[in-house]
Amino acid sequence: MALFDLAKPGLRKSDAAILRVELLGATAAHMLDGTTITPTGAKTRGLLAILAMSDRRPVSRRALANLLWSRRSDEQARASLRQEIHRLADALSPLGADVIDVQRHALALKPVLTTVDVERYLNATPQNVLKLPEISGTLLSDLSNVDPALDEWLSQQRTRLHQHLIATFEQAMLYQSDPELRLTAATRVLKFDRLNENAWKTVLRELARRNDGGSALVAAEECLSAFRDALGAEPGAATMAIISDLKAARGGSPQPHSSPLASGANVPSTNADSALSTPTPPYVASIAFTSAKPRQDNDDLREVSEDIAESIATGLAQFSLLGVVPPNANDGPTPHANSARESKRQDASDADFLVEHRLQLASTTASAPDGTLRLLVRVTDRRRGGVIVWATRVDFAQSAIDSYVSGIVTEIVWRVALAEARSVASRTADELQPLQAGLRALALMTRGDPSVYTEASNLLHHALLHEPDHPFLLLVSGLTSLLQSCEQWDTVREQSLKRGVEVTRRLLQVAPDSISGKMLLGRLLLTMSREQTYGLALLEELTSKAAGVDLVAIGEAYRRLAQGQFAEAFEVMAEFQTRHATHPFTELVDSDILLIDLLAGRFQEAASWARARLSVTPTRTSLLLLHLAALASLNATGGAANSDEMQDVTERLFLIKPDICINAAVRRYTHLPEAARSFLKEALQGSGLPMGLDLPGLTQSDAADSRVLGGVTATGYEGPSQAGAVVPQQMR
The missing domain is CATH 3.40.50.10070 (TolB, N-terminal domain)
Structure with missing residues (x-):
């Protein structure tokens, strides 16, 4: 039975489909009776494949031309595309109906009249993915080297399929209650990703539950070989604990730690000697x-x-x-x-x-x-x-x-x-080497979720105890302190800024040429009124000596912001965003971008940027405050401000910080010129927030902030301020 004869999991098979497109392996097209009508030309097959992989959405003619004729001029590429459209129509003419929706500016496969084999896999769920046959061929294996741009697209599509299947099979390992199905799911994960520790642990546990010690030991050796060949290292401590128990059960020697095989628990080894004797790798x-x-x-x-x-x-x-x-x-x-x-x-x-x-x-x-x-x-x-x-x-x-x-x-x-x-995401905190802890901290900070900032800070704190002079750890630690400070208030905020300055200065002592370090230190110093002069001098030096480096543009925007040149700061930052729309720093400095937009009088841009960021990270006071100021400014200038939205933002602020007031908010920006602070105060007065006392000092929630900074987190660590903090075994 052909793959197309299998009902798509979760979807009804359409009786109206008259064209069946195969993309797993070489590109092929078949009629209902099995007659092959595959186009002969590689470009024609490429055109069909692009349309079939587009999730039934229209693909613009320009995009098609760029993918298939990237080395030709636009005019030549468009002419070639018109010819290929005619060739594809001729090849599919035996169907007796138009299965391609040819529009003026785009093309699409008609979903009712066509089926595509790879869609079964891309639409599979953890509940039904194991019902699909295993993939034996490479996606679109016949279309390599047709065009450089198409090669790039092919790699992206193969990666898309690869990652989706891994994620779906991983979820199936958790979803399935049948041990045999869990084992099958784990085995299929390993066919795509030989370094997936969750899959290896599932395989080893399920084989042990079967009392199939021989197969379990063979799998254990395969696991060890996979990691040694690829990484020159062993898998994590939890995986090694299972392997150790398997070997002990086979040889009869006792082990000092409890076996995870019986319960299936994902527990780290309590024997720290092996971890301590393993030198920290110099690179990840x-x-x-x-x-x-x-x-x-x-x-x-x-x-x-x-x-x-x-x-x-x-x-x-x-x-x-x-x-x-x-x-x-x-x-x-x-x-x-x-x-x-x-x-x-x-x-x-x-x-x-x-x-x-x-x-x-x-x-x-x-x-x-x-x-x-x-x-x-x-x-x-x-x-x-x-x-x-x-x-x-x-x-x-x-x-x-x-x-x-x-x-x-x-x-x-x-x-x-x-x-x-992501590759060490399945490991517990005490299994992480210092650099791996730094990577996890960085990944946590990218979420933009203040609730995980303390976990990231604790990971870095203990990593630096073990590797106090590592440039990457120092850079991530300084960045974490800066981002934490954006969501903190008064005294606690000042503590985070000072901590950030301390580690970033240390970074520049061990890596004096670090442009990222200089830019970060300049940004931190600008926020501290007594240090602002030094921050400006550092950023000016950076601009003059490294003008061609893109990150310096962010530093230049900061410098102009602190000097009251708001329009110029906006232009510099906007150019950076245009040039690098997906650059990670645009997400990390999103509140700074919002502040620059607002002070430059770009209220609509500020509100749009804030909405986009808050849709992902809705609990950040730094964004909510400036968004409220932008909405109030729009309202004051006759712009399209939404009173319901202003009310919603205000309520969210009060939920997060019940004692919030305008004067406390403006104190966060003492490093800005007086005109900027006056503008922010006036804007927020139109938002409904109370004015509050115009005195620096602790607010009611500072004590709560202090407790969070020193409290126990989901990692099992205590904050750096706590006596007797739990130190991960790898970093003692």
């Missing part, structure tokens, strides 16, 4: 480079491409997070590697992540004048079958290379850091 992962030859035979392009790779490598090395294999490294290990592990980390062929890039001349258009360069960058995780971690395509003038490359560096560090944080 290794990264190497490869570049495709420029499409144009141009020596200058090749030279620029090599310079870009060197610049990215140099930038990545400054973060001290990744072991960077130089772009021109040979495929073998370097002769200076002084251990097997170091040799593995310096070997480009064994690197964990791969940065691939291609440089070419962009097609000349009104928005891309003659001489514009196009850079395509992709980062893949080689341990997980080449899954794409991050990818981008940018067009720029050669004079702007440094600016774009600096943005690419921080994006790569960010995406790799979050990918590594």
